Amino acid sequence: MLDYIVVGFGISGLSLSKALSNKNRSFIIVSDASQKATLAAGGLVNPVMLKTGKLVWNINEFLPYAKQFYASFEVNAFSEYPIHRIFNSVEEQNNHLALANVINQEYVSTELVSAYNGIHAPFKMSKVNGGGVISIQKIVNHEMDRLKQLEQFVFSTFDYAKLNMHSDHVEYDGLKAKHIIFSEGFGIVNNPFFQKLSIQGNKGEYLIIQLKSLQLKAILKNKYFLIPLGDDLYKYGATYNRNEFDNQPSTVARDELQFHLNKMLTSEYTIVDQVAGIRPTVSDKKPIYGTHSKYKNVHVFNGMGSRGLLLAPLLANELINQLEDQLPLKKEIDIKRFKHL
Numbered sequence: 001m002l003d004y005i006v007v008g009f010g011i012s013g014l015s016l017s018k019a020l021s022n023k024n025r026s027f028i029i030v031s032d033a034s035q036k037a038t039l040a041a042g043g044l045v046n047p048v049m050l051k052t053g054k055l056v057w058n059i060n061e062f063l064p065y066a067k068q069f070y071a072s073f074e075v076n077a078f079s080e081y082p083i084h085r086i087f088n089s090v091e092e093q094n095n096h097l098a099l100a101n102v103i104n105q106e107y108v109s110t111e112l113v114s115a116y117n118g119i120h121a122p123f124k125m126s127k128v129n130g131g132g133v134i135s136i137q138k139i140v141n142h143e144m145d146r147l148k149q150l151e152q153f154v155f156s157t158f159d160y161a162k163l164n165m166h167s168d169h170v171e172y173d174g175l176k177a178k179h180i181i182f183s184e185g186f187g188i189v190n191n192p193f194f195q196k197l198s199i200q201g202n203k204g205e206y207l208i209i210q211l212k213s214l215q216l217k218a219i220l221k222n223k224y225f226l227i228p229l230g231d232d233l234y235k236y237g238a239t240y241n242r243n244e245f246d247n248q249p250s251t252v253a254r255d256e257l258q259f260h261l262n263k264m265l266t267s268e269y270t271i272v273d274q275v276a277g278i279r280p281t282v283s284d285k286k287p288i289y290g291t292h293s294k295y296k297n298v299h300v301f302n303g304m305g306s307r308g309l310l311l312a313p314l315l316a317n318e319l320i321n322q323l324e325d326q327l328p329l330k331k332e333i334d335i336k337r338f339k340h341l
Ligand SMILES: Cc1cc2nc3c(=O)[nH]c(=O)nc-3n(C[C@H](O)[C@H](O)[C@H](O)COP(=O)(O)OP(=O)(O)OC[C@H]3O[C@@H](n4cnc5c(N)ncnc54)[C@H](O)[C@@H]3O)c2cc1C
Pocket: 007, 008, 009, 010, 011, 012, 013, 030, 031, 032, 033, 034, 035, 036, 037, 038, 039, 040, 041, 042, 043, 044, 045, 156, 157, 158, 159, 183, 184, 185, 186, 187, 188, 190, 202, 203, 204, 205, 206, 238, 275, 276, 277, 278, 279, 280, 301, 302, 303, 304, 305, 306, 307, 308, 309, 310
């Protein structure tokens, strides 16, 4: 009998697979490609909420863990870059400086950075340290291939009607396992065991552009982020839309993104692609992990919102430590904060 079946292989499933491997637990991943949040993600890890200047919740715990996690793959995945917010006025500059003087200076610098060539930033830019870009798509694809070779990955859509519960294990399509963890991202809306968790979708879109003149070694933000991907390619985005739940790029988002990109860049660029995905979000803006209140072998790992790359690695480890060694979960994230039956 297997120890675990994990359903879904975005950053949530990937983080669970790593935590299980670290504990020498046997598992099989069942995943399709119906959801694309991780594949669309910009790869951004940012310790600061740039609008308010405040540090991200529990950043000193999440960031070092995430960096160590991404460094553990064969693919070279993390590029550390400064993050610059472009100011629109002297008032914004002053507000930033007032905050920067009181906030953790490991992350938020008091330095005002002048515009780079090709960038429109007459009021200069702020500087955040410690963040960067993860080549998450490379890691997911690499790990998927590796797990397929080890016969630990089944590419298929999970059929919930085929799951049978027993007192000490579950059975699915010929597989027996002590536990099953659902990490389907926004696909959880089809999961009958967690219907009442009311995870909401928030569609995001990026433009991928080619920009030959810039050679940027930083992440820039006006309304949206400009993120270097290497080889003169950049992502610009991402939009937020709570009313559409398909993974198709839209002309509305393209127009919105182009409008703000044209304000940021004074150099020529070419749009080479546009990508979309649905962020799985929760009303209190925190992820959800833990065990079903009726079925003790059935667990959930979801609701990563707009910071899945930062949060999922550590939280997956906590969930597995809870299931294996009864270590406590974070109360703010525990599924117990919701009634789900
Ligand atoms: C456009 C965009 C940009 C973003 N940028 C960033 C960023 O820069 N940094 C950051 O930290 N976060 C970012 N996010 C948020 C981040 O992408 C999400 O928090 C995270 O990817 C969610 O991961 P997940 O594994 O829970 O879901 P997903 O990535 O959606 O993965 C779920 C997986 O489960 C599979 N699945 C679903 N249903 C089934 C089923 N029934 N059977 C089998 N498989 C199933 C799906 O096909 C998919 O493979 C962004 C999100 C979007 C949409």
